[in-house]
Amino acid sequence: MEAHLQLWGSLLLRWLHFIAGVAWIGASFYFNWLENHLRRSEPADGQTGDLWAVHGGGFYHVRKFAAPPHGLPPELHWFKWEAYTTWLSGMALLVIVYYWNGATLLLDPSVSGIGRSQAIAIGLGTIVVSWFVYDIACRSPLGRHEVALTAGMLAWFLVLAWLLAQALSGRAAYVHVGAAAGSIMVANVFRVIIPAQRMLVRAAAGGPAPDPNIGPRALQRSRHNNYFTLPVLFLMISSHYPATYGHAHAWAVLGLLALAGLAIRHYFNIRHRPGARAWPLIPAALLLSAGIWLSAPPAPRQxxxxxxxxxxxxxxxxxxxxxxxxxxxxxxxxxxxxxxxxxxxxxxxxxxxxxxxxxxxxxxxxxxxxxxxxxxxxxxxxxxxxxxxxxxxxx
Ligand code: HEC
Structure with a gap:
């Protein structure tokens, strides 16, 4: 009976996690798309751009303002529960699938002899420490150099993938790297993006002018979240593909696939800029091919x-x-x-x-x-x- 309940617990949570994740990433992709497609106009009455779209039996006219021109509208929609629900259901899933029934999926006696509580402490510790590493890096001088910051964070996650694989099963190592990166995305929403929006809203309602740094900082975090999406989604589905997490150099497979994901995301982000080319698709294709080649199983021994x-x-x-x-x-x-x-x-x-x-x-x-x-x-x-x-x- 316990096994049956556990099965259903994980099925329902996975369903919820998937739905919330679709809603969150979907909204994030949509707003990113919107930002890239806005027809920019000279600011008039606070409006900085607009866009027409047709969908589901009607026309939509979206306009962007730096601040609402006639005070705060009576109803203002926020997007945050998609992110929080994704995180809460994801953590619950981690507990049910990996921690509750610890022996089979969390541990691998052939890589280390640690026990279940140690493994859980390592897993949760990884998630918390990763956030502080990332947050401090963003606030440090490194935070002003996006390429260096990206390289630094990628290196952090690859080292983590390697270290975790010395303690946990390959599958649990991958899922914890994914949980750490996904938690950073949600913490960005919770700790930086939403507080910044709150200050903007307060200012629009006649409150004090917001700290001028807050807007750029929130924008930086939301751009990071955008680039994080494809690598994190890869980590989340990889648990069904032992050729990835089960590889002797699983960290390297992850590195190639994560870089390919970044390149693909970059392609979509710059696609509509004047003069943009499809060049990011070339490194993406090369990285993907390298990942497929690297993860190929060895030929059977003669x-x-x-x-x-x-x-x-x-x-x-x-x-x-x-x-x-x-x-x-x-x-x-x-x-x-x-x-x-x-x-x-x-x-x-x-x-x-x-x-x-x-x-x-x-x-x-x-x-x-x-x-x-x-x-x-x-x-x-x-x-x-x-x-x-x-x-x-x-x-
Ligand atoms: C602790 C119990 C357990 C042990 C021990 C175990 N398996 Fe499995 N095996 C499972 C479960 C559970 C599944 C179903 C997995 C799923 O639904 O994805 C499975 C599925 C499979 C499958 C079908 C899925 C596939 O990947 O093709 C094969 C083949 C298999 N096991 C072979 C083996 C072999 C060979 C061994 C020994 C080297 C082994 N199993 C040891 C529990 C076990």
Whole structure:
């Protein structure tokens, strides 16, 4: 029953997280698009630009003002709960999926022997420390040089990805880098952008003139958020792709994909500027190709060090059998996951390809390496698989 509730908890939270994220990023992309497409006009009555659009059965005429010309309108729409909801549901999801059932997804005994509470402390610590590192960097002299700041933050996240992979499972390492970057985006909204808007609104309502630095600072943070989106979204979906987080140099795969994401975002941001070209798409394509190339699985070893079916089956029985059996011994399992029962040598032969894929190519099994499969055992399965392929009559 607990496993069932956990399943539904994670499903409903994931659904909510996804919806809130779509609403948040969607609004952010929309306003960015708006800003890039406004027809600029000489300021008249406070208006600095406008734009016509047609959508959903009507025409929209959007106008931009530096400040509302006739005092504060009676109703003013803010956009902040999309961001907060995304963060709250994301943190809850992190707890349910990675912390509650800690052993399988959070830890990997083959990379470190730390316990669950240590891993959780490392994970949450990463998120908090990353915000301070970023916030201090933005306020320091580095904050005035966008390229240096971007390079510095990218380096921070890659070092983090490498460090976390020394303590947590590859998948948990990636998800924590994503959570740290996503939390920075939400903290930007909560700590800088919304307070700045509040001051602008207060000034428009006849309050004191706002600090002149506040507008540029909020703009800087919202521009950062815009560039953060694609790398963060990549990190969020990567948990379904063991070839990324499971790679021996997962930090490098992340670096290439994050840079590609930045380049793609940059392309969309400059596309409508006069004289802009599609040049960012070239580095984006090269970086993506490099990422795809780097994450390619090694070719199966040739049958020089052949392993017998018996040896292979002994490994599978030891490391997979607790779950992948007609009668699983593992707590919480009532049947073999995805119907893959590996109870005898004939069954192993039947599932040879998938066993090889999951334990050697992607290393996604055993999940979180709960049963402590060694690299030597993976190599043995690889050698056995190569032998099996070389002698099809044995299949
Ligand atoms: C702790 C229990 C557990 C152990 C141990 C385990 N698995 Fe799994 N396995 C699962 C679960 C749960 C799923 C379903 C995952 C999903 O729904 O994404 C699964 C799915 C699979 C799949 C189908 C998905 C895919 O990636 O093709 C294969 C193949 C597989 N396991 C092979 C193995 C092999 C080989 C081993 C041993 C090296 C192993 N498993 C050890 C729990 C386990």
């Amino acid at each position: 049958a020089t060090d052949a392993a017998s079916l018996g040896q292979a089956y002994a490994v599978v029985a030891r490391r997979c059998g607790a779950c992948h059996s007609a009668r699983p011994a593992q707590d919480g399992f009532e049947q073999a996951p995805m119907g893959i029962e590996l109870d005898d040598e004939a069954a192993l032969l039947r599932h040879a390809e998938r066993v090889y894929g999951a334990s050697v190519l992607t290393r996604s099994m055993p999940p979180g390496n709960v049963s402590g499969m060694t690299d030597a055992e993976r190599s043995l399965l690889a050698a056995w698989y190569a032998t099996t392929l070389a002698q099809p009559t044995r299949r």
